[in-house]
Structures are given as structure tokens and as C-alpha cells.
Amino acid sequence: MYDTTLRDGTQGEGVNFSVADKLRIADKLDAFGIHFIEGGWPGSNPRDIEFFHQAAKRKYKNAKIAAFGSTRRKKIAVEDDPQVRLLLEAKTPVVTIFGKTWLLHVKEVIKTSAKENVEMIRDTVRFLKDNGRYVVYDAEHAFDGFKDDSDYAMSTWQAAAEGGADVVTLCDTNGGCMPSEVARITEAAMAGVDTRIGIHTHDDTGVGVANALAAIEAGSDHVQGTVNGYGERTGNCNLITTIPNVVLKLGRRSVPKTSLRKLTELSQFVDEIANIRHNQRQPWVGATAFAHKGGMHVNAVQKVAHSFEHERPDTVGNNRRILVSDLAGRSNIVMKAQELGFKLTNDTPELKAILTKIKELEHEGYEYEAAEASLALLIRKLLKHEEPPFKIEGYHASMRHDGNFAICQANVKVKVEDEFSHTVAEGDGPVNALDGALRAALASHFKKIKKLELTDYKVRILDSASGTEAKTRVLIETTDGKSQWGTVGVSENIVEASLQALTDSIEYYLMLKK
Numbered sequence: 046m047y048d049t050t051l052r053d054g055t056q057g058e059g060v061n062f063s064v065a066d067k068l069r070i071a072d073k074l075d076a077f078g079i080h081f082i083e084g085g086w087p088g089s090n091p092r093d094i095e096f097f098h099q100a101a102k103r104k105y106k107n108a109k110i111a112a113f114g115s116t117r118r119k120k121i122a123v124e125d126d127p128q129v130r131l132l133l134e135a136k137t138p139v140v141t142i143f144g145k146t147w148l149l150h151v152k153e154v155i156k157t158s159a160k161e162n163v164e165m166i167r168d169t170v171r172f173l174k175d176n177g178r179y180v181v182y183d184a185e186h187a188f189d190g191f192k193d194d195s196d197y198a199m200s201t202w203q204a205a206a207e208g209g210a211d212v213v214t215l216c217d218t219n220g221g222c223m224p225s226e227v228a229r230i231t232e233a234a235m236a237g238v239d240t241r242i243g244i245h246t247h248d249d250t251g252v253g254v255a256n257a258l259a260a261i262e263a264g265s266d267h268v269q270g271t272v273n274g275y276g277e278r279t280g281n282c283n284l285i286t287t288i289p290n291v292v293l294k295l296g297r298r299s300v301p302k303t304s305l306r307k308l309t310e311l312s313q314f315v316d317e318i319a320n321i322r323h324n325q326r327q328p329w330v331g332a333t334a335f336a337h338k339g340g341m342h343v344n345a346v347q348k349v350a351h352s353f354e355h356e357r358p359d360t361v362g363n364n365r366r367i368l369v370s371d372l373a374g375r376s377n378i379v380m381k382a383q384e385l386g387f388k389l390t391n392d393t394p395e396l397k398a399i400l401t402k403i404k405e406l407e408h409e410g411y412e413y414e415a416a417e418a419s420l421a422l423l424i425r426k427l428l429k430h431e432e433p434p435f436k437i438e439g440y441h442a443s444m445r446h447d448g449n450f451a452i453c454q455a456n457v458k459v460k461v462e463d464e465f466s467h468t469v470a471e472g473d474g475p476v477n478a479l480d481g482a483l484r485a486a487l488a489s490h491f492k493k494i495k496k497l498e499l500t501d502y503k504v505r506i507l508d509s510a511s512g513t514e515a516k517t518r519v520l521i522e523t524t525d526g527k528s529q530w531g532t533v534g535v536s537e538n539i540v541e542a543s544l545q546a547l548t549d550s551i552e553y554y555l556m557l558k559k
């Protein structure tokens with residue numbers, strides 16, 4: 046497994062890593078058991094040079110660090126090419142260079158002869174080998190070049206092997222190949238080139254991973270890709286998908302088996318560093334990868350987990366999730382409640398009341414898939430018949446426009462045990478003002494709520510089913526710095542709906558978060 050998140054991955058829109066980010070990701074990949082980590086292109090920017098400088102001082106347990114660059118330029122001796130020099134100065138055990146396979150590029154883009162291109166490849170590989178490096182030769186446009194002129198393509202790959210390349214990687218640089226072509230051309234390379242054959246694919250037609258698997262089945266055993274499929278255009282081959290496919294579906298040896306359980310964490314970690322929202326539909330590791338919604342599916346999964354799952358979610362460090370929806374029957378609620386930590390079974394007397402209540406609320410427009418904290422509160426209230434920690438006895442919110450500014454003011458009357466408090470706050474909107482007033486009222490009783498912070502606030506207008514006024518559903522997300530939870534409120538009035546979601550959020554924190 047050869048990871049190029051730090052080089053090809055950063056070609057993707059919205060992906061940027063500082064040197065410190067790159068070092069953290071490299072540590073994580075190393076601990077996970079990735080075999081090669083391509084750190085960057087020292088010839089392209091000072092940031093990458095700095096990364097290699099820092100990386101050279103560290104010890105990596107499993108991974109070898111690779112510097113990426115190109116073959117020597119035309120009409121210049123390899124030892125005089127400054128870009129090649131920088132590759133050696135990066136002091137990495139592995140150097141990966143790319144070169145041209147496709148005559149179209151040789152003639153029209155770098156404008157040199159077919160013969161000189163072959164020499165550029167052979168010279169550069171040999172020079173790097175003579176300097177003690179493990180050399181990966183990336184054959185750019187390998188498949189397009191082979192389809193255009195197979196004899197020439199083969200001669201460029203053979204030149205790399207003659208120069209001593211440890212791996213010749215066939216690259217689908219434009220990402221337009223189909224798995225059957227990749228398999229056929231990889232087989233040809235296996236037969237005609239006397240060294241290990243690698244594969245580097247892009248996902249332009251949605252088959253980046255499928256193409257890598259096709260090459261592996263045709264004999265390749267070196268796969269290049271990126272975490273979460275970051276990369277130019279639609280991205281590179283996604284290693285997070287490829288790894289479990291190689292290990293669990295093709296039954297091949299790859300990263301250590303114990304690492305698979307850290308796959309979801311690795312995927313989330315890299316998104317976190319890149320500041321990209323985790324793709325919930327990502328195969329294997331997404332939040333919905335093992336989520337069950339339909340009542341019949343849930344019922345079956347409860348009896349025999351593998352009846353609707355191709356693999357156990359914990360194999361890759363993911364979790365089974367049961368989605369609550371009005372499609373669902375009692376099995377859903379029982380499993381969901383157990384997942385939330387309640388001791389609920391099919392025989393719990395309160396189960397019927399809980400089910401009825403949830404159906405009633407869903408009909409009114411409540412939705413619990415993104416608001417599990419509200420659901421947990423609801424179940425707890427119906428199971429335990431206890432008083433909430435505080436009660437809002439009344440509130441008032443107003444808004445005025447003073448010359449240039451709109452200011453909102455809210456006051457809230459709250460009852461905690463037998464004590465009333467009455468507080469006022471201002472905000473840039475009515476919800477913000479109410480939130481401020483409510484927290485001020487509660488802060489003296491519950492000091493820990495100072496840590497709470499709203500991280501998301503979403504409003505949706507629901508179609509009116511009854512022909513009366515349209516309803517508003519508010520979903521909010523709160524964090525205490527350690528974990529996040531979602532709550533929901535529904536009303537014909539947006540302020541009222543928001544206050545419900547806010548109240549649920551604080552109650553959940555006080556009652557269920559220990």
C-alpha cells in the first residue's frame with residue numbers, strides 16, 4: 046500500500062496541509078501500517094522540502110518515506126539536473142519518479158524524440174539506484190499510451206526496469222479507463238516487464254478502486270492511492286475502500302489485520318486535519334455504511350446480524366446504526382434504545398407508550414436521525430418518570446431597529462427546584478438572545494453548562510399536511526468540547542422550535558451526559 050495523500054491528494058480542491066499537518070498524517074499512516082508514504086515533491090515547493098527535512102529526523106516503524114519527482118529534463122546529464130538533485134537531498138529511502146509512456150505527450154508536450162524519452166527514463170532510474178534508493182517508476186498515461194502504441198509504451202517500461210526500477214507503476218492519469226482494459230494491459234506488463242508492477246488510478250469515471258482491484262487480480266501487488274480518495278478532479282483511488290477490499294474480499298496480505306479496526310478512525314482523522322466533512326456515505330467507514338432503516342431489515346438484523354450486512358462493522362472500526370423512522374417497528378426502537386444505553390427489551394411495559402409517542406411526534410414533523418439526544422431524552426422520560434432539572438416558566442423576545450442596528454432582547458423565567466430566576470440577554474437574533482438569557486439563568490445552578498457551544502443550527506420549513514400553517518423544524522448540534530449531540534424542535538413558530546431544541550440540548554447534557 047503506497048499512500049500519496051500528501052502529494053497527489055493535495056492536488057484536490059480544498060485540500061491543504063501545513064508541514065505540521067503532513068507530519069501528523071505521516072505518523073498516523075505509519076502507525077496504521079501503510080508501507081510507503083509519498084511526502085511531496087521537493088522540486089515543486091519549499092514546504093515539501095521542509096517536510097522531508099523534518100521527516101528525515103523521525104523514525105518510522107512500518108512506512109518508508111518517498112520523495113516524488115520527474116525524470117531528468119531532455120538534453121541534460123542526469124547528475125546536472127537540479128530537480129533530480131533535490132530528490133536526493135530529500136534523503137528518503139524511496140524515490141518515485143514519473144516519466145512519459147504516451148508518444149502524444151513525448152512529441153507534443155515535452156517535445157522530444159521517442160528515443161531521448163526512453164533514455165531519460167533509463168538514466169534517471171539508474172542514477173537514483175546508483176545512489177542507493179528504492180526506485181518506483183510511475184508510468185504516466187500508461188494505459189492511454191499503451192492503447193495508442195503498445196510497443197513504444199512497453200519499451201519505456203522496460204527501460205525503467207533495465208535502469209533497475211524496483212516497481213513500474215502503471216498510471217491511469219486521466220482516469221478514463223475501464224476495469225477490463227486495466228486488467229488486460231496490466232497482464233501485458235506483467236508478461237513483458239521484468240520487475241514488480243504497480244497501479245495508480247484516478248476516479249474520474251467512478252471506477253478508481255475497481256481499476257486498482259482489476260490490476261491486483263491481474264498480478265499487480267503495489268497499489269497507490271489516497272486516504273478518502275483525495276486528489277485532482279474527482280480524486281484518486283481511495284485506499285480506505287481499497288484496503289478492506291484487498292484484505293477481506295480478495296483475501297490478500299496487506300496492512301496488519303489488527304489495523305483494519307482502525308480504518309474508520311484513520312479516515313476521520315485525515316478529514317479532520319484537512320477540515321473536510323466526513324462523507325457519511327463512504328463505503329466501509331461512512332456513518333451510513335452499516336445503518337438500517339426499513340423495519341423489516343432491522344428486524345432481520347436483530348435476529349442475525351449478517352442477514353443484511355456484507356461484513357461486521359467492527360471489522361473496520363465502524364458501528365451498526367439503527368435509524369428511527371416511521372417505517373420502523375418496535376425492533377428499531379428496542380435496538381436504538383439499547384444503542385443509546387437503555388435496558389429496554391421487547392417485554393418492557395413502557396415500550397408501547399414509547400413507540401406510540403415517537404410515531405405521534407414523527408407525524409408532527411420531528412425527525413430523530415440527526416437528533417439522537419432528543420430521542421434519548423424522550424425514552425428516558427417515559428421510562429423513568431422523573432422531573433426535568435429545570436423548567437421554563439415563560440419567556441419574552443422582542444426586536445427593535447435602532448438607526449443602523451437591529452437588536453434583539455429576550456428575557457426568560459426559569460424554575461430550578463423551587464427557585465425562580467429571571468434573566469435578560471441581548472443577541473443578534475431572537476434565538477441567540479434567548480440562548481443567552483437561558484444560559485445566564487441556569488449558570489448559577491449548573492456551572493458546567495458554560496462549556497456548551499452551538500456548532501450547527503439548521504432550519505427547515507415543513508410542508509403543511511393539515512392545510513393549516515406550515516411548520517418549522519429546527520435541528521441544532523451542541524458540543525462540550527469532547528463530544529457532540531443533536532436535538533430537534535418543531536413548531537409553527539421558529540423561536541418556539543429553536544427554544545425546544547435548545548432546552549433539549551441542555552437537559553440532555555445535564556441528565557444523560559456524565
Ligand SMILES: [Zn+2]
Nearest residue numbers: 053218245247
Ligand atoms: Zn495521480
